[in-house]
Amino acid sequence: MATETIDATVGACVDAGGYALGMPQLCADWIPNQVFWLILCLIAIYFVMSRIALPRIGAVLAERSGTITNDLAAAEELKQKAVEAEDAYNKALADARAEAGRIVAEAKAEIQTQLDAEMAKADKKIMEKTAESEKAIAEIRASAKESVKTVAKDAAKEIVAAMGGKADAKSITSAVTARMKG
Amino acid sequence: MATEGKEDGGLVFHPLDQFIVKPLFGDGPVAWYTPTNVTLWMGIGLLCIILLFVVGSRGRAIVPTRVQSIGELIYGFIYKMVEDVTGKDGVKYFPYIMTLFVFILFANYLALLPMSYSPTSMIAVTAVLGFGVFIAVTILGFVKNGAAFLGLFWMSDAPAILRPIIAVIEVISYFVRPVSHSIRLAGNIMAGHAVIKVFAGFAALTLVSPVAILGITAIYGLEVLVAGIQAYVFTILTCVYLKDALHPSH
Numbered sequence: 254m255a256t257e258t259i260d261a262t263v264g265a266c267v268d269a270g271g272y273a274l275g276m277p278q279l280c281a282d283w284i285p286n287q288v289f290w291l292i293l294c295l296i297a298i299y300f301v302m303s304r305i306a307l308p309r310i311g312a313v314l315a316e317r318s319g320t321i322t323n324d325l326a327a328a329e330e331l332k333q334k335a336v337e338a339e340d341a342y343n344k345a346l347a348d349a350r351a352e353a354g355r356i357v358a359e360a361k362a363e364i365q366t367q368l369d370a371e372m373a374k375a376d377k378k379i380m381e382k383t384a385e386s387e388k389a390i391a392e393i394r395a396s397a398k399e400s401v402k403t404v405a406k407d408a409a410k411e412i413v414a415a416m417g418g419k420a421d422a423k424s425i426t427s428a429v430t431a432r433m434k435g
Numbered sequence: 436m437a438t439e440g441k442e443d444g445g446l447v448f449h450p451l452d453q454f455i456v457k458p459l460f461g462d463g464p465v466a467w468y469t470p471t472n473v474t475l476w477m478g479i480g481l482l483c484i485i486l487l488f489v490v491g492s493r494g495r496a497i498v499p500t501r502v503q504s505i506g507e508l509i510y511g512f513i514y515k516m517v518e519d520v521t522g523k524d525g526v527k528y529f530p531y532i533m534t535l536f537v538f539i540l541f542a543n544y545l546a547l548l549p550m551s552y553s554p555t556s557m558i559a560v561t562a563v564l565g566f567g568v569f570i571a572v573t574i575l576g577f578v579k580n581g582a583a584f585l586g587l588f589w590m591s592d593a594p595a596i597l598r599p600i601i602a603v604i605e606v607i608s609y610f611v612r613p614v615s616h617s618i619r620l621a622g623n624i625m626a627g628h629a630v631i632k633v634f635a636g637f638a639a640l641t642l643v644s645p646v647a648i649l650g651i652t653a654i655y656g657l658e659v660l661v662a663g664i665q666a667y668v669f670t671i672l673t674c675v676y677l678k679d680a681l682h683p684s685h
Contacts, residue, residue, distance in 0.1 A: 267455060277454040277557075278625065284559040285467035286456060291560050294477040298484055298538055303530035306488035310510045313495050313503075320497055 398433070405429045450632035454556055454625065473560075476552040480541040488537070509537070513670065520674035525681055531571075532677075535564060536670040543624060543662035547655070555665075556625040558617065565617030568673050576680035587683035616672055623665050627658040 266280035267273060277283065409425045459470045487509075491502030499507055513536050517529045539555055546553030554560050576584040588605040590598055631654050637647035 271452075271455075272449050273451045273455050277451055277456065278621065279558070280456075283456040283465055283471075283557075286465050286469055286471055287473050287554070287557055287559040288563050289467045290471070290474045290477055291554065291563050294481055295534060295538060297481055299530065299534045301481075301485055301489060302534050302537070306484075306492065306506070307510065307530055307533060309492050309495060310488070310507055313492065313497070313499070314507060314511070316495075317497050 402429055402433060405433065448633055448636040450629040450636070453552070453628060453632060472552040473554050473557070476545060477542070477554055480538065480545055480554075483541050483545065484537050509540075516671060517674055520671065521678040521681060525674070525677055528677060532670060532673055535568070535673060536666055539564070539620065539669055540663070540666040543666055544659075546624065546628065547658055547662060553624055553628055556621055556628060558621045561617035561621040562613075564620070564669070565613040568616065568676060569613035572673075572676045572680045575677070576683060579681060580683055584680070584683045587679055612672075612676065616669065620665050620669050623661050627654065627661055630654050631658070 266275075266277060266282055274280075406422075406425055406429050409429055410422070413419075413425065456465055456471050456473055458465055459472065459475055463469070465471060487502060488506045491500070491506050494500060494503065496503060510533070513533050514526075514529055517525055517532050521528070542553065542555040545551055546555065576587070580586075588602045588609065590601045590605070593601050631651055634647045634650040634654060638644045638651070640647070
């Protein structure tokens with residue numbers, strides 16, 4: 254800048270009180286200064302951006318999207334595994350149910366056969382007891398008949414004797430037997 | 436920074452004084468190399484960018500910290516914009532576009548701090564950005580496509596009679612691009628800051644100060660939006676121009 258410009262600066266852009274004359278934007282004396290610092294600043298920003306900031310942020314973003322993709326893939330895989338595990342679980346459950354049913358049926362069948370055997374044994378015992386009882390009853394009945402016959406003969410002989418007759422043992426016996434048959 | 440004061444019994448506003456370029460050290464003249472308030476606030480912007488993108492991401496964490504996730508958000512936003520607008524072959528220009536975006540974004544937002552300086556309100560700054568994009572894109576267009584780049588101005592699907600007229604209009608609009616590109620940004624930022632200063636000047640009057648302070652608040656809210664939107668608009672237009680250079684055929 255030539256000296257006359259420097260001298261003119263005070264008069265051209267700012268008045269004696271320090272106030273702007275016209276628009277400071279249009280003051281030609283200040284333009285080189287702004288342009289110089291602007292270009293310096295832009296170059297500085299460009300180097301900061303292109304050398305440090307943008308590659309770094311770009312790498313972080315790429316890494317993040319990579320991580321997210323990997324995580325999603327892993328999640329998909331784990332989900333698949335979970336589905337498989339659920340299938341295996343369901344299958345195991347069904348198997349266990351079938352097994353349990355089979356065991357129950359077996360136990361039932363076993364119990365049934367045992368029951369049948371016990372029933373048969375009990376029936377046989379009951380039959381034996383019944384037969385025994387019947388025999389005993391028949392014996393008792395027979396002995397009772399004999400007793401009745403004896404008592405009846407004795408009674409009839411006594412009655413005939415009381416009536417003054419002479420009891421014929423043979424006829425009394427036949428009469429009592431005939432009566433008792435009836 | 437006194438922009439208001441009573442002089443000759445009336446309010447005198449100096450809403451543009453906030454844009455004065457001052458040397459940081461001493462009161463001397465402003466040469467092209469003098470560290471000024473422009474330097475200071477560009478430097479603070481650079482520092483914030485380093486804090487956000489370099490220090491914030493130093494952990495390279497898969498699960499990001501808060502600062503790192505903001506950096507990643509901006510990265511993803513601009514990367515997607517470049518990819519969507521210019522296509523896959525534009526992605527290699529992503530660092531340049533990212534540089535423009537973060538510079539404008541941080542300059543705009545830091546300018547909203549009280550007592551700060553707004554480099555993007557200076558036409559000299561935005562003109563360098565705008566014409567830089569224009570020249571770079573034009574050279575790139577010719578390098579990539581040769582003379583076929585001129586097909587950008589020649590509408591082959593228009594009626595034959597209209598084609599020369601359309602070509603003239605297209606050429607004019609092409610050369611207006613850097614002007615509108617840079618003035619849009621500087622104008623928005625400068626206007627917003629000047630309006631806030633004017634409201635601040637009115638706040639000195641007891642009668643209207645509540646309204647003025649409400650006005651400052653409202654305009655400030657608007658400026659917060661404008662700061663982000665202008666950075667976005669500048670960047671997406673850069674992408675559009677880049678797309679024209681890479682694929683000039685309509």
